Amino acid sequence: MKRKIILCLSIAFMIFMTTLFVFYLIKDDTSNWQVALGGIIVSALPLLLLRLKNNPFNIPQILGYFLFLFCSTYLGSIALFYLHHKWWDSTLHFYKGAYVGVIAITLFKILVPSQNREDVSRWVLFLFVLSLGASASVFWEIYEFLGDLTFTHTMQRGGNTDTMYDLLCGLAGGLLIALYSLVRKQQV
Structure with a gap:
């Protein structure tokens, strides 16, 4: 399927x-x-x-990927939601942080054998999920910066303020899922 x-x-x-x-x-x-x-x-x-x-x-993770693509490429850039809706950019950065946090949990399940998961501290999982969510935000901002340098000149119109809001929103999304993984480690 x-x-x-x-x-x-x-x-x-x-x-x-x-x-x-x-x-x-x-x-x-x-x-x-x-x-x-x-x-x-x-x-x-x-x-x-x-x-x-x-x-x-x-x-749901696969559908979430395509939802993000549609919202960022078509709605955000082509349909100009980034320009007409100030909340659009921050919302997508929050979603991206949360989405990458969910992917981090899947990667944890792949990388740590099931018989060893009990021995892994819930704080290690928390930091792993949070780090991946935050790293995704950092890499996205690097992408925006390089894209503006070489191609579009439209991704960082808000300058440093926009970058900081984006990083904070991505971190918040990752933090939400990291807190979930901290509380629900046994079910993860």
Whole structure:
């Protein structure tokens, strides 16, 4: 079932972004065709999971990835939600921090054998989840900075203030899931 969902969503999103890419390329809208091209690439990434014998990510995590792609690439950049809704950017950074926190829990389950999980301190899990959520925010801000230097000049319009809000929101999302993992370690 997961394979079909990944295949269907990846192909559908790639077709959607390819259509936008061609449309904005014909219109000579450089900023939007670049976003659409990026959307094609990131929507193809889940296809790599099809090569795994046992995909460790569950269906809600897969759907969450595509939800983030749609909200950030299409709604955020192309439909200009980042410009028209001040809360949009912060909300996505919070979501990203929480989403990466959930992925961190999955990675914990992959990396730590089930018979050894009881021996791992709940604080180690907490720090692992929080660190991945915070790191994702840092890498995203580096991506925005480099993107503005080389391509669009639109991702960091708010400057340092925007960057700090984004980092804090991403950290808050990661902290929420880290606290969940701290309290519910036995069920994780």
